[in-house]
Amino acid sequence: MDEYLAKRTELIGQDRAHRLDFGRRDFYTAESEKADGIVRRIRSAEAVSVWAADNRAAQDADDVTHLFPGMAFLTAREIIVKTELFSIMSKLPKGCLLHAHLGATVNIQVLLNIALKYPAFHVRVASPLNKTTLSTVRPEFRPLSRSAWTKLPSLTDGSYTPGTWVSLLEARGNFAFGGAEGFDQWVLAALTISPAEAYKTHNTTSKIWDKFESALGVSVGLIEYLPVWEEYVRMFLASSIEDGISYIEVRVMFFSKHMLDADGGATVTHRELMLTFDRIVNEVKHTMAQQGRGDEFIGCKIIYTTLRFIPVEDLYWYTEDCIALKKEFPHIVAGFDLVGHEDTLKPLIDYIEPLTAFVARQKEVGVDIPFIFHAGETLGDGTAADVNLYDAILLGTKRIGHAFSLIKHPKLMQICRERNIAVETCPISNEILRLTSSMPMHPLPAVINHGVPVTLCSDDPAVFGNMGLSFDFFQVLIASEINGLHTMGCLARDSFKYTCLTEDEKAKAVASWDKQWTRFIDWVTKTKSS
């Protein structure tokens, strides 16, 4: 029997030998082992006290909520925030956020509050707004130049002509369905995904993407206005730091060639955006340093993105634009990507000529802008979206956004392991966008066991409600008996490895993270031991 048990332990060890947390002693201590134990005990206890509290008697009711660890996030969110395990994940130093789209990173109510400060903002609807259309008619926002400001009283007045602009402040104050509060609810519903949408009315990847794209489309009207954008970027950085994120490579959309200026004119160039962005990041770093928290925030770079539906020949303009920005702002431009719904938009192979030309041009002009491609964000097996993984890797992608279907590709997994190509996994995004129904069904545990490098990311937290990285860390921790506090620590600490920072910067960043980790472990053992 002893012999059997020894063989068994050996086999389990071999099977788990590729895990990122296997045999790692570099930052484990007696204290962190203790904290890991505490967290495992809390998880087990809450599995019963929180996640088994399900009312079985209600099974035959029409609308049942099925509780379990790692369940659908939008339904679980209010439960998650009350758990002890979440309080721990909130405090955990997260390392880097390497996959988030700037346009969906700030809480919608916060964004709306920023916009409300600018009387230039107007809003319109394309068809009459009444009780029955309230849930389907979406607002469109735009800051107008002063000469175009209107005096219409309301969107919901009988005299309103669809398509005409109403001042945001007026429209909100005179909203017939619950006044300002009702207006905010209406905007929130348009800009976020509800549990009913994700899990009922739009319960397929294709349908939920319709709502997702609609939400992003509406929010652009509020964000792409320089005065708002400045505050928006500042809020994004502040809330990320608050969540324990110390470094960011954020995807910024450069599809529009100009952003609106303070007077509503389309005059703000990409260069001016970069100057503004640079200034804000420096201000935030300065403020943090003044507060003695300098090691909590290393910085934020930009991954230049445009949309994967542009005509192939248009991509040449964007890659040249990206090169120009990289030359002037080498410390800000981290990489290049094409974004949008892979299942329906153009595959990478369609853009192969401008993309390879882009690589050649970089060599010519002496810049280095790594591809950091979205690829394999799909349930398809052998579809164009799935096949994007081959092109991303052949084009030398530094990381892969999502790579949800990577688990189907043994050779590509091997390449990712060998070349340290990290997968930017966005577990909550994948679940809400219906690639997986819950965390236990997500391929992440398999990807981790196969030794593919991974970082956890939030993707579009403003739409999904997973602000920061705490929720994604929580969902991953709770859905596996193997993962523990050390696993989450490894995920955070290793994230620096996959960034565009220099080796020196990485080493410094990890040293800073180690200090935060020590403080965190100390806090866990002091306050959470039961």
Add this chain to the structure above:
Amino acid sequence: MDEYLAKRTELIGQDRAHRLDFGRRDFYTAESEKADGIVRRIRSAEAVSVWAADNRAAQDADDVTHLFPGMAFLTAREIIVKTELFSIMSKLPKGCLLHAHLGATVNIQVLLNIALKYPAFHVRVASPLNKTTLSTVRPEFRPLSRSAWTKLPSLTDGSYTPGTWVSLLEARGNFAFGGAEGFDQWVLAALTISPAEAYKTHNTTSKIWDKFESALGVSVGLIEYLPVWEEYVRMFLASSIEDGISYIEVRVMFFSKHMLDADGGATVTHRELMLTFDRIVNEVKHTMAQQGRGDEFIGCKIIYTTLRFIPVEDLYWYTEDCIALKKEFPHIVAGFDLVGHEDTLKPLIDYIEPLTAFVARQKEVGVDIPFIFHAGETLGDGTAADVNLYDAILLGTKRIGHAFSLIKHPKLMQICRERNIAVETCPISNEILRLTSSMPMHPLPAVINHGVPVTLCSDDPAVFGNMGLSFDFFQVLIASEINGLHTMGCLARDSFKYTCLTEDEKAKAVASWDKQWTRFIDWVTKTKSS
């Protein structure tokens, strides 16, 4: 560009080199290539004509059916049966059925019709049956010895006392809720899983297992009566042959030490069951040979199973019983397994002593009964059910039932590849029992690409409605752009490799299958070309 495309083709080739259908020319012909093309065209056409017929306008309705290829089986079934693709999968020669539980293999209405021929059958309910309890109160069936037959008129009469037996014929004829038809509906609902149960009221693995176990429990009362059992086994074999299955290793439950005889007495021993089983299989083979269809049915062996909740020491009785049966019926006993819900019942490691003793005893007495264990039928990561995979493999399992979580285990996948341990994948079962929400989320495409040997199985078709193997083949074919008719052919043809047949028998069986395949390909190209 040519160079890029060449590298790309090479990479895709390397990535798919482990697939069971890669580079296989052994049974591909110009004709079969043509048939493969026809099937791909039909699949693409039906992806639009059938699976995109979804009414988007109905999105906001409360109860939406979301159509897509590989969608939830219970909702899709009526659509599937009308497709051209299904008509092709129905005709495809399936090879072997290697994972099915005998007690859930015959259509419930057929089973009920068999039982109705025996006046010994009685039925009772544990609590009053009325309109509101109709969906929750389950029938219990039992054949009574003649002296115990009752004269009560009905289960639904006001005078009925819960717990008392009523003649099945009387109870059915006098059923207050729709008469005989209503009675059958009530029984069917108890013995099968409905879409509402799987996808709404019991939409977690744990809840749907409650219903699943309840259904199996009720059906035992109808099946474990020798006169019914005989007809039942015959029906199972006939319907399997009809579906193109030519060889079966079926799991038979030996938990009860005796089955009921014609007079309702618990006197039928396991040995008598084997004698009956042997006789029926021989009769069926004889009939097939007489019809000149001898090569369509090779036979059916039994995998001896008991339940994974029995006290550890009780297992010794079962393993001795299994050895005794193997000695007398070496041509029937194919293997040994423990069954039941892995997430909640005892893990294999608990039974390690009797199981290793069983292996030693087999050597002593000179028999060979391979383990063919269920393992990893779970969403757990590192849970006892997931860890069962290690023990199954260490104990030398010949195949693995489900191995749903195998994709998380790189070392075990390697061992399965090296030792040709096939995974008995039950895609529809996994989906209905909520391990996956749909076929595109199932790990099977990943398992296939990683080169792990696979066979497709139906598990409990009477409960799930996936009679035969046509539905499982259909769901796998439709959910992948890589899979084609050749893939399905490889799955069928290779299934013989993983059986307990001798090498000679396997070769003969494959030769027979090849003949069926040729006829099938001929039929596809003649009748399906458009």
